Amino acid sequence: MAETIKLMVYGSLKSGKQANDRLNKAKFVKAVKTKPEFLLLKLGWYPGIIKARAGVEGRSIQGEVYEVPVTEIASLDRYEGAPSLFKMETIALEDGEEVNCYLYNREVKDEEIPTMLVESNNW
Numbered sequence: 359m360a361e362t363i364k365l366m367v368y369g370s371l372k373s374g375k376q377a378n379d380r381l382n383k384a385k386f387v388k389a390v391k392t393k394p395e396f397l398l399l400k401l402g403w404y405p406g407i408i409k410a411r412a413g414v415e416g417r418s419i420q421g422e423v424y425e426v427p428v429t430e431i432a433s434l435d436r437y438e439g440a441p442s443l444f445k446m447e448t449i450a451l452e453d454g455e456e457v458n459c460y461l462y463n464r465e466v467k468d469e470e471i472p473t474m475l476v477e478s479n480n481w
Contacts, residue, residue, distance in 0.1 A: 361427070361428045362426055363458050364426075365424050365458045366451070366457045366458070366459040367381070367424065367459075367460075368398065368405060368407060368459070369404055369406075371434075380433070384430065386422065387422075387423040388422070390420070390422065390451050390452065391418040391421075392407075392459075393452055394415075396409060396416055396417060396449070397410055397417060398417070398475070398481065399475060400474050405481040406461070417479050419479050420479055431446075434460075438460045443462070444460040444461065444462060445460065445461055
């Protein structure tokens with residue numbers, strides 16, 4: 359069996375979304391929520407997760423976990439613009455499990471967050 363990593367997706371890669379076919383070699387594991395340590399932002403036509411900061415309460419972001427063959431990561435990195443636009447990091451889920459996730463890797467000013475925040479915590 360090929361080596362895999364667990365990857366949480368929260369935007370266009372989710373089931374039923376326009377880029378889910380990029381995960382056609384991956385196995386869906388479960389729907390999840392992160393620990394309440396993140397913010398989901400609207401970055402134009404796509405979302406991005408950032409770590410919450412002092413003075414901004416973190417939220418649990420909804421997503422899906424897939425087991426992705428490591429041979430597919432380079433392709434997903436290109437799609438996500440990693441490592442400049444997004445960066446894969448280890449995050450904690452609500453149940454304590456740790457998985458990988460693409461986090462937004464550009465500066466967001468504190469004063470911009472209220473206008474970019476996705477209140478539903480789900481894209």
